[in-house]
Amino acid sequence: xKLTSYxxxxxxxxxxxxxxxPRLTTVAMVxxxxxxxxxxxxxxxxxxxxxxxxxxxxxxxxxxxxxxxAGDITVGxxxxxxxxxxxxxxxxxxxxxxxxxxGVCRLSGAIxxxxxxxxxxxxxxxxxxxxxxxxxxxxxxxxxxxxLAPSAEGAGDGHAPRPEGGEG
Amino acid sequence: xKLTSYxxxxxxxxxxxxxxxPRLTTVAMVxxxxxxxxxxxxxxxxxxxxxxxxxxxxxxxxxxxxxxxAGDITVGxxxxxxxxxxxxxxxxxxxxxxxxxxGVCRLSGAIxxxxxxxxxxxxxxxxxxxxxxxxxxxxxxxxxxxxLAPSAEGAGDGHAPRPEGGEG
Numbered sequence: 001x002k003l004t005s006y007x008x009x010x011x012x013x014x015x016x017x018x019x020x021x022p023r024l025t026t027v028a029m030v031x032x033x034x035x036x037x038x039x040x041x042x043x044x045x046x047x048x049x050x051x052x053x054x055x056x057x058x059x060x061x062x063x064x065x066x067x068x069x070a071g072d073i074t075v076g077x078x079x080x081x082x083x084x085x086x087x088x089x090x091x092x093x094x095x096x097x098x099x100x101x102x103g104v105c106r107l108s109g110a111i112x113x114x115x116x117x118x119x120x121x122x123x124x125x126x127x128x129x130x131x132x133x134x135x136x137x138x139x140x141x142x143x144x145x146x147x148l149a150p151s152a153e154g155a156g157d158g159h160a161p162r163p164e165g166g167e168g
Numbered sequence: 169x170k171l172t173s174y175x176x177x178x179x180x181x182x183x184x185x186x187x188x189x190p191r192l193t194t195v196a197m198v199x200x201x202x203x204x205x206x207x208x209x210x211x212x213x214x215x216x217x218x219x220x221x222x223x224x225x226x227x228x229x230x231x232x233x234x235x236x237x238a239g240d241i242t243v244g245x246x247x248x249x250x251x252x253x254x255x256x257x258x259x260x261x262x263x264x265x266x267x268x269x270x271g272v273c274r275l276s277g278a279i280x281x282x283x284x285x286x287x288x289x290x291x292x293x294x295x296x297x298x299x300x301x302x303x304x305x306x307x308x309x310x311x312x313x314x315x316l317a318p319s320a321e322g323a324g325d326g327h328a329p330r331p332e333g334g335e336g
Contacts, residue, residue: 002170002255002256002257003256003257003279005258008257008258011275012267012269015273015275033268034267034268035266035268075275075278075279087170088170088171089170089171089176090173090176098203099180099202100201100202100203100308100309101180101305101308101309104301104304104305104307104308105183105298105305106297106298106300106301107179107183107243107293107298110243110289110290110293110297110298111171111243111290113289114285114286114287114289114290115286117282117285117286117288117289118282118283118285118286119282120285121278121281121282121285122278122279122282125275125278129274129278130273130274130275130278132274133272133274136272137269137272137273139272140268140269140272141269
């Protein structure tokens with residue numbers, strides 16, 4: 001049982017946006033801090049934007065920020081978007097199901113209830129909850145991207161070269 | 169979020185063993201009824217045997233049956249065996265984790281609690297529960313393997329060619 005990396009990286013993207021809010025975050029910051037590819041994060045930011053979780057600012061010095069308060073976005077809600085249709089077992093999708101027991105098997109009902117219990121927990125956890133220990137998180141993210149270090153927060157622009165701009 | 173096919177087929181194997189209990193079930197019965205490969209089911213039966221869920225009878229007319237009462241084997245317990253270490257997100261495995269937030273991120277704790285909630289539901293569902301509507305299940309399984317039809321249950325040997333034997 002595994003979440004897709006796509007979901008995992010989408011949550012990390014929202015978490016970093018929450019940590020930097022209201023300042024802008026860039027694709028390169030998330031990609032560098034987590035050692036992921038820019039194109040992967042670009043795709044995620046696009047989908048999170050379309051779904052109303054992020055707002056983006058175009059152009060030089062642009063980036064993205066949370067479009068809703070971090071305390072209003074739940075992890076469960078994000079996962080429902082990024083995981084797509086939840087098919088814990090194949091019979092959750094009647095169009096591709098091959099199991100001859102479809103419709104009479106009580107296992108699918110049990111797994112359905114278990115999946116609901118999984119999401120009920122994550123529907124009570126918000127992006128604010130997973131970003132609350134801000135200094136510890138920024139300290140770790142700064143291992144790969146020193147600009148994110150908590151001590152640099154609020155220091156303003158111009159003290160050191162910043163690869164992405166977007167501060168302000 | 170998805171269970172492995174291995175887990176899915178392991179549960180179907182135990183379900184069929186419960187439906188036929190105390191008579192023996194064969195690898196070919198499970199494979200034919202579900203249109204899966206014999207080698208896939210052979211591997212599953214071997215692991216379920218090693219773990220004490222199934223007992224096997226070797227030789228001509230052999231097969232396997234549940235080694236414990238169906239009402240004592242929970243779906244959660246089977247999944248813990250067949251899913252191996254549960255790594256819903258990569259940081260559940262410290263040796264392969266690449267996330268720089270390991271140890272300070274509260275997302276992993278939340279997903280851990282959600283995963284526990286998932287298993288708590290399935291720890292209350294037994295193989296007997298998912299095999300209770302026996303006639304409906306056997307009717308469906310018989311679509312690909314007429315020997316399994318409920319009407320043939322208890323009819324004894326010798327009335328029709330049986331590809332696997334194992335009745336008795």
